[in-house]
Amino acid sequence: MTITADYWDDFPEWCSRCQQEKPASEFAYEARRGLQPWCRKCKTEYTRERRRLLREGQEGHDFPPIGSGISQVEWQEISEPERQQIRHVYGIAD
Ligand SMILES: [Zn+2]
Numbered sequence: 001m002t003i004t005a006d007y008w009d010d011f012p013e014w015c016s017r018c019q020q021e022k023p024a025s026e027f028a029y030e031a032r033r034g035l036q037p038w039c040r041k042c043k044t045e046y047t048r049e050r051r052r053l054l055r056e057g058q059e060g061h062d063f064p065p066i067g068s069g070i071s072q073v074e075w076q077e078i079s080e081p082e083r084q085q086i087r088h089v090y091g092i093a094d
Contacts, residue, residue: 016069017042037069065090 013024017038028036028043036043043066050063064070068090070078078086 013039015039015042016071017046019071037067 011024012021013027014021015038022039026039028040064075065087068086
């Protein structure tokens with residue numbers, strides 16, 4: 001069976017960042033990991049914000065790693081040692 005964008009639209013996905021249900025075609029799909037937990041719009045915003053922080057020399061340490069499924073709100077409540085572990089799991093070494 002061939003999987004098309006229309007096929008995915010029949011299965012709405014929950015974006016863990018903007019907390020909205022969106023058609024699956026709004027999500028990036030990676031063959032290795034499947035549908036991403038954030039919609040394309042959130043990923044774009046995340047990338048833009050991260051770039052801005054990097055440019056200002058603040059580094060993006062206050063953002064949950066992409067793919068972790070952790071929302072910004074949840075991330076703020078995680079202690080720094082735990083954050084470091086999570087970053088390590090997602091390949092963001094300090
Ligand atoms: Zn979103």
